[in-house]
Amino acid sequence: MRFRWPTRDVWRQAPSRLVRLWRGSLQLRTVTITLLLTGAAILVTGIYMALSISNDLYQSRLDQALRDSSRATTTAQSTLNASDVSSGDGGKNLLNTVLQSVQASTSSRLVAAYRVPGQDTGVLAPPDRGSPAMNSVISPELRAKVQNGGTKQYYQSVALPAGTGDTDPGIVVGSQLTLPSYGKYELYIGYNLRDSENTLLFVQNTLLLAGLALILLIGAITWVIVRFVVEPIRVAARTSERLAAGDLAVRIPERGEDVFATLARSFNGMADSLQSQINQLGTLSQLQQRFVSDVSHELRTPLTTIRLAGDVIYDQREGFAPATARTAELLHTQIERFDRLLSDLLEISRYDAGSVVLDAEPTNLVRLAEDCVDELRTLSEQNGSELTLDAPGGYFDVPMDPRRIRRVVRNLIGNAIEHGEGRPVVVTVDSNESAVALTVRDYGIGMSAEDMAHVFDRFWRADPSRKRTLGGTGLGLAISLEDATLHSGWLQVWSAPGAGSCFRLTLPRVPGREITGSPLPLPPVDAGATMPQAAGTGSEAHA
Numbered sequence: 246m247r248f249r250w251p252t253r254d255v256w257r258q259a260p261s262r263l264v265r266l267w268r269g270s271l272q273l274r275t276v277t278i279t280l281l282l283t284g285a286a287i288l289v290t291g292i293y294m295a296l297s298i299s300n301d302l303y304q305s306r307l308d309q310a311l312r313d314s315s316r317a318t319t320t321a322q323s324t325l326n327a328s329d330v331s332s333g334d335g336g337k338n339l340l341n342t343v344l345q346s347v348q349a350s351t352s353s354r355l356v357a358a359y360r361v362p363g364q365d366t367g368v369l370a371p372p373d374r375g376s377p378a379m380n381s382v383i384s385p386e387l388r389a390k391v392q393n394g395g396t397k398q399y400y401q402s403v404a405l406p407a408g409t410g411d412t413d414p415g416i417v418v419g420s421q422l423t424l425p426s427y428g429k430y431e432l433y434i435g436y437n438l439r440d441s442e443n444t445l446l447f448v449q450n451t452l453l454l455a456g457l458a459l460i461l462l463i464g465a466i467t468w469v470i471v472r473f474v475v476e477p478i479r480v481a482a483r484t485s486e487r488l489a490a491g492d493l494a495v496r497i498p499e500r501g502e503d504v505f506a507t508l509a510r511s512f513n514g515m516a517d518s519l520q521s522q523i524n525q526l527g528t529l530s531q532l533q534q535r536f537v538s539d540v541s542h543e544l545r546t547p548l549t550t551i552r553l554a555g556d557v558i559y560d561q562r563e564g565f566a567p568a569t570a571r572t573a574e575l576l577h578t579q580i581e582r583f584d585r586l587l588s589d590l591l592e593i594s595r596y597d598a599g600s601v602v603l604d605a606e607p608t609n610l611v612r613l614a615e616d617c618v619d620e621l622r623t624l625s626e627q628n629g630s631e632l633t634l635d636a637p638g639g640y641f642d643v644p645m646d647p648r649r650i651r652r653v654v655r656n657l658i659g660n661a662i663e664h665g666e667g668r669p670v671v672v673t674v675d676s677n678e679s680a681v682a683l684t685v686r687d688y689g690i691g692m693s694a695e696d697m698a699h700v701f702d703r704f705w706r707a708d709p710s711r712k713r714t715l716g717g718t719g720l721g722l723a724i725s726l727e728d729a730t731l732h733s734g735w736l737q738v739w740s741a742p743g744a745g746s747c748f749r750l751t752l753p754r755v756p757g758r759e760i761t762g763s764p765l766p767l768p769p770v771d772a773g774a775t776m777p778q779a780a781g782t783g784s785e786a787h788a
Contacts, residue, residue: 272468272475279467280460287456295449302441307416310436311398314418317350318398318432325424340371340424347434355379355405355435360428361392361421370427378406379435383417391419391431405437413439477505481512493520548584555580592724593703603731605756607642608650610681611674617654618672621662629667630687632658638676638764639683644756649728653736654683656721657748661687664746669777677764680734680751684765688745688776697740701726733757739768744775 267274321343328339340358347356357375364370382403390399398420404412416436423429480497487495496516497509559577562570595601618634625632654672661670665687673684692700699705704719729736732752740746751763771777 271478272471275471275475276464276467280464283463284456284460287459291452291456294452295445298448299445302445303438306436306438306441307400310416310418310434311400313351313436314420314434315398317347317434318420318422320350321347321432322422325422328425337371340374340430343422344374347432351434351436353434353436355415355417355437357383357431357433357435358422359388359431359433361431364428371424375433379417379433381406382415382435383419383433387417387419388431391421391433395421403435405435407439413437414442477508481508484512488516488519493523548580552580552584586720593720593727601727601731604646604648605644606647608645608647609640609642610645610650610683610752611636611639613647613651614654614672614674614683617651617658621655621658624659625662625670628662628665630662630665631669632662632672633669634672634674636674639674639681641676641681643681643752643754645732645752646728649731650750650752653725653728653750654685656725657685657750660721661685661689661746661748665689668745668775671777673765675764676754677762678754679758679761680753680763682749682751682763682765684747684749684767684769686745686747686769686771686777688774691742691745692738692740693742697738700738700740701736733760735760735763737767739772741773744773747772 267277324343324346325339344356344358348354355376355378357373357379359373359375360370382405384401384403387399387401398418400416400418403415403417405415407413415438417433418436419431419433421429422432484495484497493516496513499506499509499513555573555576558573562573565573614634614636618632622632658670658672666689668688671684671686673686675682701722703723726736729750729752733756734750734752737749737751738746739749747767747769749763749765749767751760751765753760
């Protein structure tokens with residue numbers, strides 16, 4: 246089997262997958278946060294311990310070097326004081342002997358001696374002695390302190406050259422020696438701290454390995470503990486999802502007497518109560534729907550009889566007295582409204598019962614809108630409103646139920662005429678690649694934001710005192726919203742007090758396909774205008 250490197254898309258999607266995994270796994274978040282906090286604590290503790298050990302180890306070696314150097318210097322000075330050398334060769338040999346004794350007493354090969362500058366140059370004093378390694382590491386600052394320090398000791402941390410070209414950490418301790426007849430000399434002893442550094446590295450590596458092992462151990466323990474804690478939560482979450490999906494019989498298993506068992510009992514009790522209440526509400530809803538349907542059907546027969554009798558009276562109203570003729574007209578109007586109310590109640594009961602079936606067929610929304618405009622033009626003229634149709638797009642067939650969409654469009658136009666205050670009403674149809682839309686724009690009284698929140702409620706009216714021109718039942722917009730939803734479409738509204746309203750119906754070009762955006766804007770382009778641009782007054786206000 247050949248190995249395949251991850252593609253570019255896999256690498257590009259990796260961050261989003263990690264984010265989803267992080268958000269979706271409580272166990273992962275808990276373990277990761279625990280490891281981070283534990284790692285930070287171990288890191289701080291390890292650094293503190295390493296620094297403390299390093300300082301203590303260095304201080305111990307420094308104290309040892311100072312004591313060793315002091316002892317060697319004292320021994321060398323005693324040897325010099327007991328000697329009796331006056332010739333140049335004797336002084337030279339004496340200095341070599343002293344340096345050899347210093348090396349023997351300190352176990353250090355790094356020894357150097359330099360005559361203090363500024364002394365009598367006429368004396369033939371022994372020359373300076375020192376290993377090349379010492380000559381390159383003694384700084385002028387240390388030499389100045391030793392030269393002016395008398396019998397005091399001074400030290401300096403240095404990097405001593407190693408045989409491989411690297412350097413080793415070290416300490417150089419300086420003090421003064423007095424050679425009889427020759428003056429003062431600077432004595433420097435170097436101590437290599439390579440062994441101390443190796444010890445420190447061993448301790449640091451041990452701390453690092455111990456810290457990593459501790460982090461892994463804590464991570465494993467946390468994973469196991471969190472798994473025990475998270476698993477009951479996962480069971481509760483899955484049970485809640487199934488309960489929310491409608492599986493009212495699902496319950497959480499009850500085991501033991503701990504807090505999760507208490508949670509399971511409480512959850513199951515809540516589920517039992519919800520199941521009981523939902524069943525009761527479902528029964529009441531079915532009874533209500535059946536009652537509305539039965540009442541509507543039962544009223545249909547007497548209403549038909551009353552309507553026939555009313556039509557007879559209405560047809561003969563010209564032979565009645567004026568008061569009786571007016572009564573016949575009112576009777577005829579209210580019987581028609583009652584008939585529409587029964588029809589709307591039956592339609593609403595079908596939606597509530599979920600028994601509505603969409604009878605779709607290819608329909609041109611522009612032609613459907615033209616028919617509705619022609620049908621309501623007489624009513625618009627009676628109310629003083631100019632009714633116009635603007636269709637820049639949408640001249641193609643879209644699968645829809647023409648009866649229901651016609652009802653929606655007629656209802657929207659009728660409401661616009663009723664609340665248009667005699668101002669123009671503009672119907673617009675347009676389309677894009679995913680949808681076809683229709684807007685009905687009036688410039689009448691408009692609605693507040695609070696009214697818009699209830700405009701699709703059943704039997705709701707923005708102004709109960711206003712006269713209904715079309716004798717509406719209060720269910721038109723509620724049914725229109727159900728019709729739009731049945732088509733997987735949108736029915737939306739924009740309105741502003743004094744600037745009119747705009748209702749937008751958006752339907753998908755392909756049934757069931759998601760609408761990516763409506764081809765008509767909402768709020769409309771002239772939102773806030775009191776009249777359309779064509780009327781010459783639309784530029785008075787803008788949103």
